[in-house]
Amino acid sequence: MSRLEKQPGELINRLNVIRFTFDGKPVEAYEGDTVGSALYAAGRRTFSRSFKYHRRRGLLCCAGQCPNCIVAVDGAPGVRACTEPVREGMKVEHLNAQPGLELDVMRATDLVGTKFTPPGFYYKTFIRPRKLWPVYEKVLRHAAGLGVLRKEQPEREWRTEYRRRHADVLVVGGGAAGRRAAADAAAQGDDVVLVDEGPVPIEPIAGVEILARASALGYFDGIVPVWQGDTLHQIRARRHVFATGAIEQPLVFAGNDLPGVMLSGGALRLPQLYAVSPGTRAVVATTSDRGLEAAATLHDAGVRIVAVADLRTERTAAARRLAERGIEVLIDHTILAAKGGKTVDGAVLGPNGVEGASVEKTFECDLVVVSGGFAPATSLLLQAGARTRYDAARGSFVLDELPPNVTAVGDVAGVDGAGDDGAAVAVPPPVSGAGHGKCFACLCEDVTAKDIHLSVEEGYDSIELCKRYTTVTMGPCQGRMCQLPAVRLMAKETGQSLEQVGTTTARPPWVSVPMGILAGRPFDPAKRSSIHGRHRELGANIKWAGDWRRAYDYGDPQAEALAVHRAAGLIDVSTLGKLLVRGREAGEFLDRLYPNRFSDLKPGRIRYGVISSDAGRIVDDGTICRIDDDTFYVTTTSSGAGAVEEWFSWWLADWRMDVQLTDLTQGLSAVNLAGPRARDILGELTDLDCSPEGFKYLDGKQAGIAGVSCLILRIGFVGEVGYEIHFAAAHGEHVWDALMRAGADKGIRPFGLEPQRILRLQKMHILVGQDTDSESTPFGAAMPWIVKLDKEQDFIGKWALEHYAIEEPATRLVGFTLANGYVPTEGSVILDGLGDPAGQVTSARFSPVLDRVIGMAWVPSPLARDGSQVTISDEGRTLEAHIQTKPFYDPDGEVLRS
Amino acid sequence: MSFLLTCPNCGVREVTDFGYGGEISARPKSRPTLRELGEYNYFRRNRAGVQREWWFHRSGCRAWFIAERDTATNEVLLTELPADGDGGSSA
Secondary structure (H helix, E strand, C coil), X not given: CCCCCCCCCCCCEEEEEEEEEECCEEEEEEECCEHXXXXXXXXXXXXXXXXXXXXXXXXXXXXXXXXXXXXXXXXXXXXXXXXXXXXXXXXXXXXXXXXXXXXXXXXXXXXXXXXXXXXXXXXXXXXXXXXXXXXXXXXXXXXXXXXXXXXXXXCCCCCCEEEEEEEXXXXXXXXXXXXXXXXXXXXXXXXXXXXXXXXXXXXXXXXXXXXXXXXXXXXXXXXXXXXXXXXXXXXXXXEEEECCXXXXXXXXXXXXXXXXXXXXXXXXXXXXXXXXXXXXXXXXXXXXXXXXXXXXXXXXXXXXXEEEEECCCCCCHXXXXXXXXXXXXXXXXXXXXXXXXXXXXXXXXXXXXXXXXXXXXXXXXXXXXXXXXXXXXXXXXXXXXXXXXXXXXXXXEEEEECCCCEEECHHHHCCCCCCCCCCCECCCCCCECHHHCCXXXXXXXXXXXHHHHXXXXXXXXXXXXXXXXXXXXXXXXXXXXXXXXXXXXXXXXXXXXXXXXXXCCCCCCCCCCCHHHHHCCCCCCCECCCXXXXXXXXXXXXXXXXXXXXXXXXXXXXXXXXXXXXXXXEEECCCCEEEEEECCCHHHXXXXXXXXXXXXXXXXXXXXXXXXXXXXXXXXXXXXXXXXXXXXXXXXXXXXXXHHHHHHHHHHHHHCCCCEEEECCCCEEEEEEECCCHHHHHHHHCCXXXXXXXXXXXXXXXXXXXXXXXXXXXXXXXXXXXXXXXXXXXXXXXXXXXXXXXXXXHCEEECCHHHHXXXXXXXXXXXXXXXXXXXXXXXXXXXXXXXXXXXXXXXXXXXXXXXXXXXXXXXEEEEEEECCCCCCCCCCEEECCCXXXXXXXXXXXXXXXXXXXXXXXXXXXXXXXXXXXXXXXECCEEEEEEEECCCCCCCCCHHHXX | CCCEEEECCCEEEEHHHCEEEEECCCCCCCCCCHHHHHHHHHCCCXXXXXXXXXXXXXXXXXXXXXXXXXXXXXXXXXXXXXXXXXXXXXX
């Protein structure tokens, strides 16, 4: 690696050599280098191939602004080599070139000529035959682009985090103006965060948190997300100071994209920060003193300046300082073309506004330094609500109005740099030297000056339409390099002023950001019952059920269901919602929330309830046990637990009754013990009289099981004699084990969610959300008995239910059986007499105890009676089903009550 | 949407901590006509400006409270626990 002698501000540590690879070949760098500076020092000039034409592109800005040095690092595409610090062993690879960066077959698209890829080319060319578009698309996608993502991503090892930071003041930009603003605010006692994306370390400022090498991505309703390494800081500040600076602009001329054409800032950063000489013979083209000063600095660093073109008509002091070094400045001149193959080998200069071979001068060089003025980096400010206007003297869009609590300082506010006297900056022509070759307005998307011309010619003559048609400003640079050139070209083509053309909308993200940073930590929270470990030991098939991980079965759902009928089964139902409703008015509260009565429920008794909305639709269901006069124990569905608690507490907040609500869902576990031997098992474990008379159907009793106090509800959960046992979650496995031990000689089997669904379907117990939807009423769902319209208490849903009690619903929920053993897909369509869809199947299972297929479906009301037949259409299969309105198993509940 | 909201119990929190309960709409005082019932259930004023609305501190104390918010600017004028008659219900 060739380096200059030690530079005063260099960032590299020459004592520490870092080794990495580029396209598999070893590269040596110093600590403090970027991938870009190290590769440049190693002699590399081509860093990427362009998006469309696969032209060679080299370092341009050396500040992470342009798209020219985008590479992949360790498999992650979209990394800018010029700002990416080198790390030992990193694997850097080029993008978008086949077979390699130096020989790219897709270069043909450039050589064949612009005719091949004008704007809208794909849509114009590949429109017919339409059928072939998928084939075209595959090829085109492969040809264009900025890298490839692997189709199958392994679980990422890269851990990213969000951090929320509240501050008084956020300063974006760590230049002189930003640091001053941060220090001033801190001095007044404000809590200040300063964000800077540059490579130069920032001296600590008292009272200021400095986030270095961190990029502000956008401004979202007062939150500024800042990407720093593995962290996304979400910063919310009361006041924002933007010190985002100004972005040096390129000039639009022929070959302005050749490797070796560099912005003056980039040409200076290489020697000053990394002691890398950008070239040996340089031609400089500038519109302000910036380029002249760069020429002087490069000269002093040993670069031979062969020619300098200054667009301005007056010789400034900077030009005279160059003359002292023996460098003559061509006044009122500009660059028309950069020439060369792999890199620049010459530059054509000419007087401004005059073209032709007679006035042009060609200079041999290996570096073209360009400075086309500066555009304030206003994007974040615009996102925050600022407005800009065109400033003819500066030749750029400058800040005009700022929203409250937002300030701009430094170059972005136009306080220094160009502007004060007329000679400070010249506004460049939209394009020069067009006769020499392609002149690029947009490097990201390969949009030439000619493409903008074609866009206007075809009618896309506003900047926003042109943007969408040509994709100018839509690439990785987000308009940094191309917004102003595109607006100038648009003004030229349409004859409008720049003010009239305006700019495109500034949108986030302002900086390319990996998706992983936005995604944050891979976070998949799961709820598990306190008995979960036992299910795993038993080899349960565990699946997601809402937020929960649940045992679907233990290997044989049919046998598990049969065990419940023949002996006993035990299922973990800890996921049920459990609410304690207490207080003097608890009974009345429930009377207002449910269509049936609870205030008359006797202590120790249980009643089923369906919650309806004020629109009369089923919201949830569950059982309610009155524990004492003031205390009700309410269970809800597993998936509805949170929503029911919100629903109850909402009405309670409104009604302000003497009621306390406690959500016990997470604190209590529950199991359901069911089957003909359930009574024996429970009797062995408690002192309770478990006889049919002593512990009746719908009794709720408190008793100890294996030393744990439990609430035992005798309900008809799965259709056999059954007890739902609720207890403190900490004792989950202990109670489970005690029940399984007591049942061991009685044929007990654990059963999962799938056999539970079979058993409940046999009883036509609805599953809210599966058998009902947001339109289902208790009347349609065959539960008219649950609605007590004669109840003196007004209740939620009463008025709507009064209406639905009279109006015949279009469809009703009924059971059906199928003869031939095929289980229809849930969601299959019920057809009416004309063969049109008229309902749907909501549940279907094979019932081992009944030895046939059973299900539930919404069918047209006239067909919703015993003995009628409906047609089910299941993806091309047609099935005849028999309607049944009473439960398939134990229709009169004799087993249940026994 | 992003702003800060002050829970009357817990204090200032990010809005993502809360659940939105919608604008406060008056529940009919007595048996409504079908049309009134439909309007209560399904129609919203959808005001662009200051409105009173329900919020739920879902990731916090799980209390419902009332906020006055400008829907056009997300400026929150006040938050408070409901007092009698605030929630718009008659029951």
